[in-house]
Amino acid sequence: MKFENLQAIWDTQNDKPVFAMNDARLLVALYQQRERSRRRLFRQLFALLYVVALIGLAGLGLVFFAFLLKSIHIEEIGRDFPMSAWDYTAFAVAAGALVAMVVPMYVARKRHERIQEVFAPSLREELDRGISQLDFELGLCSKPRVASIYGWLTIAVVLFNWEVGRLNGNYAPWDTVWMTMFCIVAGTWPTLAVKKAIDERWIARRRALESMRAALDEDQSSLATEIRENT
Amino acid sequence: MQQNDQQSVFDQWLSSHKGLFYKVVRAYAFTLHDQEDLFQEIATRVWRSIPGFRGDSAVTTWIYRVALNTAITWSQVERRQREGKQSLDGSAPLKLWHSPTVDPRVEWLYEQIRQLSEVDRSLTLLLLDGFSYKEMAAMLGMTENYVGVKINRIKAHLTSKSREENRYEV
Numbered sequence: 086m087k088f089e090n091l092q093a094i095w096d097t098q099n100d101k102p103v104f105a106m107n108d109a110r111l112l113v114a115l116y117q118q119r120e121r122s123r124r125r126l127f128r129q130l131f132a133l134l135y136v137v138a139l140i141g142l143a144g145l146g147l148v149f150f151a152f153l154l155k156s157i158h159i160e161e162i163g164r165d166f167p168m169s170a171w172d173y174t175a176f177a178v179a180a181g182a183l184v185a186m187v188v189p190m191y192v193a194r195k196r197h198e199r200i201q202e203v204f205a206p207s208l209r210e211e212l213d214r215g216i217s218q219l220d221f222e223l224g225l226c227s228k229p230r231v232a233s234i235y236g237w238l239t240i241a242v243v244l245f246n247w248e249v250g251r252l253n254g255n256y257a258p259w260d261t262v263w264m265t266m267f268c269i270v271a272g273t274w275p276t277l278a279v280k281k282a283i284d285e286r287w288i289a290r291r292r293a294l295e296s297m298r299a300a301l302d303e304d305q306s307s308l309a310t311e312i313r314e315n316t
Numbered sequence: 317m318q319q320n321d322q323q324s325v326f327d328q329w330l331s332s333h334k335g336l337f338y339k340v341v342r343a344y345a346f347t348l349h350d351q352e353d354l355f356q357e358i359a360t361r362v363w364r365s366i367p368g369f370r371g372d373s374a375v376t377t378w379i380y381r382v383a384l385n386t387a388i389t390w391s392q393v394e395r396r397q398r399e400g401k402q403s404l405d406g407s408a409p410l411k412l413w414h415s416p417t418v419d420p421r422v423e424w425l426y427e428q429i430r431q432l433s434e435v436d437r438s439l440t441l442l443l444l445d446g447f448s449y450k451e452m453a454a455m456l457g458m459t460e461n462y463v464g465v466k467i468n469r470i471k472a473h474l475t476s477k478s479r480e481e482n483r484y485e486v
Binding site: 091 | 323327331335339421444445478
């Protein structure tokens with residue numbers, strides 16, 4: 086055989102490509118990535134929030150009962166002051182703030198997980214679910230959501246510290262409030278920087294999934310055209 | 317260059333020249349696992365090379381240059397790592413690439429290319445994809461005369477092999 090013949094054999098690849106992306110492999114890879122993403126989100130955000138809320142509620146309960154006991158035995162102690170109606174209110178508001186921080190997140194996750202738990206039957210659906218997962222993650226990092234979590238957490242922590250101060254005999258522990266507020270405000274900038282970095286990464290991943298879906302649409306429309314032309 | 321611009325250039329290059337990636341990967345990596353590994357390596361290097369692309373050469377030439385250099389380096393490292401060792405990985409990985417229309421003649425040609433030395437494999441790919449001696453010499457850092465000599469030997473080797481087999485007439 087002459088070299089020109091070998092060249093002709095080689096060129097058949099260009100006329101009719103013998104390569105293509107393996108859709109099944111891609112589907113599995115995307116599914117695995119989505120699973121990792123879901124697990125990471127639960128570990129790093131939801132589980133953390135639940136634990137913070139539980140510890141916060143336990144701490145509040147402890148301080149509440151300590152204050153209550155102190156109020157009951159205030160005459161035996163002979164110093165400080167008992168719980169007032171405002172203290173009861175503060176405990177209730179702090180507990181409510183912790184619950185308000187967690188419940189919307191819990192509900193949103195439950196609603197989202199209903200469609201995410203099932204293995205997607207096709208590559209297109211897997212891509213759609215991947216995009217929906219990223220949208221969900223981006224939504225969790227949206228400014229209103231972050232502000233709401235930050236707000237509720239601030240209320241809970243400030244009131245908790247206020248009550249701890251009062252339990253220890255400080256009638257108006259403003260210094261603890263200012264210190265807490267300072268810590269929270271100081272933590273805002275790093276939080277926003279992390280949020281921006283996460284947003285950029287997720288947006289890039291979303292764009293990649295969208296371009297895959299567009300390529301899939303293009304492939305299918307050209308395939309449909311080819312079938313139409315052949316029939 | 318912005319990362320978004322780099323991404324869009326990369327997407328465009330990957331979709332327009334995926335055949336080129338495929339050819340280099342198949343010529344240098346034997347197992348499916350290695351092919352996926354090498355593909356990742358080449359894609360990463362091509363991505364990194366984008367800011368350095370000034371448009372002085374054709375995109376195909378640029379990608380080929382990066383891909384072949386990566387493949388040669390990868391191949392040497394892999395060979396060194398595997399010397400005296402046997403692969404314990406008996407499981408066949410899921411293929412990222414597959415061939416919906418496997419042409420045995422093309423498969424045979426790849427098999428022959430894989431038996432050549434690393435540099436000869438590069439020359440063969442460039443020759444079959446229609447690059448001139450001058451371009452090959454510039455890409456692989458050789459003189460044109462040396463490329464000519466090598467190409468003649470490769471052509472003679474491949475044609476004699478095809479005669480020995482005498483199976484895949486066009």
